[in-house]
Amino acid sequence: MTEIDTIEAKRLTRDLTTSFEISLGTQTSISNVVIKVELTDGTIGIGEAAPVSMVTHESQETVLAAIELARSLVTGMEIENTRGIHTVLKHHLETQHAARAGIEMAVFDALGKRWGCSLAALAGGANAPVVTDDTIGMVGPNTAQSQAAAAVESGFEDLKIKVGGDIEADIERVAAVREAAPDAEIIVDGNQGYYPKEAIQFADRTADFDIGLFEQPVDKDDRRGLKQVTDAVRIPVAADESVFTAEDAATIATMGAADVINVKIQKAGIVDALAITRIAAAHGLDLMIGMMLESSIGVRAGAHIVAGTGAISYVDLDGHFSIADPITSWEYQPAHDVQGPGLGLDVEYDAL
Ligand SMILES: [Mg+2]
Incomplete structure (x- = not known):
């Protein structure tokens, strides 16, 4: 029996290289938490929590408090019992x-390191490189154009553009990116910023720009509005903030409220993220993976879920590019390396 012996947590606070604006607000820094789980055999596992108050309704302080509580709940649990650990955490720390x-x-x-296999393997698949998009925030058209050109120059074939603000400015931004990246696959993300009618209008007016996916056009709780947009527009629509849990995914799927579900580890955790991929597949929905502004720890975990499930068509794992003073080195390029054991990352917790 190898059990969880201790859980520790420390703040990971970093500035962003440039501020990042979406329809919900602007981020200029990250206030994340790095978590260390140590097993009774000395194996160490590292994870990251990225609380974003405007999405997960949490803060660095609430995460640290939650981990205090979690310590008393899961210390002594068998590490192989990942479902049991998930169930205890979900009961006590649901929100x-x-x-x-x-x-x-x-x-x-920790489990991957103990067994000598990757998180991708634990998720049911083989290690394989994962290719991400690059995201352009709610910037002016000139900045959008130069960011898109730089991304194309670095090999990115998929670009995501934040919209959901002033509709004229949003259209100008999309037009500027399309001009700089004529062959790119374009995703737009409304981050709940439109009313259904506006979202339909935006999709109609950008028809010539060949947008490939429209993420979360309307308020997360307006599921009927989401369905209204999905039914009305030609391009596939993705539910992001509307789906945190496996239960949310089942609701959206049975309503036919979206064509695609954006699964994020920070919303669902790993056990529920895997469940969401099965729910989506069973309902004939496609999948996207996204992230909050996370360091390479969270980004790498997402890449393992992509490789491990083999079910995710749209990959948006680029947040680490924006973080000043990164905890591991990275290159500005689309491919993520996926290998074990565990997350396959060399992060020294005590040195952070
Ligand atoms: Mg999104």
Whole structure:
């Protein structure tokens, strides 16, 4: 029996290289938490919680408090019992999404290291490189154009553009990106910023720009509005903030409210993220993976889920590019390396 011996957590606070604006607000820094799980055999697993108050309704402080509580709940549990650990955390910390996600990430990293296999393998697949898009925030058209050109120059074939603000400015931004990247696959993300009628209008007026996916056009709780947009527009629509849990995914799928579900570890944790991929597949929905602004720990975990499930068509794992003073080095390029054991990352917790 190898059990969870200790759980520790520390703040990971970093500035962003440039501020990042979406329809919900602007981020200039990250206030994340790194979690260390140590097993009774000395194996160490590392995870990351990325609380974003405007999405997960958590903060660095609430995550640290949640981990205090989690310590008393899961210390002594068998590490192989990942479902049991998930169930205990979900019962006691249901609304603490990022905190639960960070603990589950560390648990799976530890389990993978103990077994000598990757998180991708634990998720049912083989290690394989994963290719991400690059995201352009709600910037002016000139900045959008130069960012798109730089991304294309670095080999990115998929670009995501934040919209959901002033519709004229949004259209100008999309037009500027399309001009700089004529062959790119374009995703737009409304981040709940439109009313259904506006979203339909935006889709109609951008028809010539060949947008490939429209993420979360309307308020997360307006499921009928989401369905209204999905039924009205030609391009596939993705539910992001509307789906945190497996239960949310089942609701959206049975309503036919979206064509695609954006699964994120910070919303669902790892066990529920895997469940969401099965629910989507069973309903004939496609999948996207996204992230909050996370360091390479969270980004890498997402890449393992893509490789491990083999079910995710749209990959948006680029947040680490924006973080100043990164905890591991990275190159500005689309491919993520996926290998084990665990997350396959060399992060020294005590040095952070
Ligand atoms: Mg999104």
